[in-house]
Amino acid sequence: MAADEARLGAERDAILAALRPVVDGLAATFGPVCEVVLHDYRRPEASVIAVAGSVTGRSVGGAMSEIGMRMLARGDEARSELNQLTRTRTGTLVKSSTMPLRDSTGAVFGALCVNVDATAVGQAHALLGALAGLGTGPAADPPTTTFGNDIGSVVDAVMDAHPLRRHRGWAQLDRAERLRLFRDLDASGVFAVRRSVEQVASRLGISRASAYSYLSQARNGDQAENGPDHPHSPAAPGTRPGPDPQSTSTDPTPSGGPA
16 A cells, blocks of 8 residues: 555656646746646645746745635546636736646646736737727626635635625624535635634634534534534544545644636
8 A cells, every 4th residue: 555655656746747847838838928837736735836927926835726725625526627717816817727637546636727817918909909990898707816825815715705704704603604614615625725624713713623523514414403612512523535635634733716
């Protein structure tokens, strides 16, 4: 078993090493409106291992965005998400394509992402249209995506985008609403990130133990009468199988759109 893990680890390292020059080559081909990012999902909280271009402003050691978290949540069922329009928090319109990377067993362990500055392309299109006398109709406003080198800001953004946040304050949530929140955050891949349980607990104003109990009940579909704040609540859950089996941890030491 250890030998198989070592072999797969070496294989994944080789695939990522082979793609590093591809990152630079693609970005150079498409010019300053293009950014190419290579992710290693074995370190979800710092997955960026190569980047060329500066559409989203990230660097090596930076974080994935919401789309990366979704891919983590889908595990080996993840599929390419191509030509998605989103907007950065600074207002830049971005067209993004994210392609999962697989080893010889079919397991997803990373992603290659291409982000194009659609704002710059749109401005050029509008100028050419104006010169040609062509009108342009209103476009639908795409969702906002958080990009950055800090994975905590991405977790915060996923929480703040949840419908419960828009309608009620975190302190006002009842037990059923908290269970719903934990189920949705888990489905979004938030808990694949190290220390995310502690971060969510802090935002909700609950203890770390209570947060782990909510997560356990959300995953098990447990609607027992005793809530996670009950003194006899279950202990923190174990690791959930997924792309990074160590990322959801009981260790107290715990950036949709372009990844």
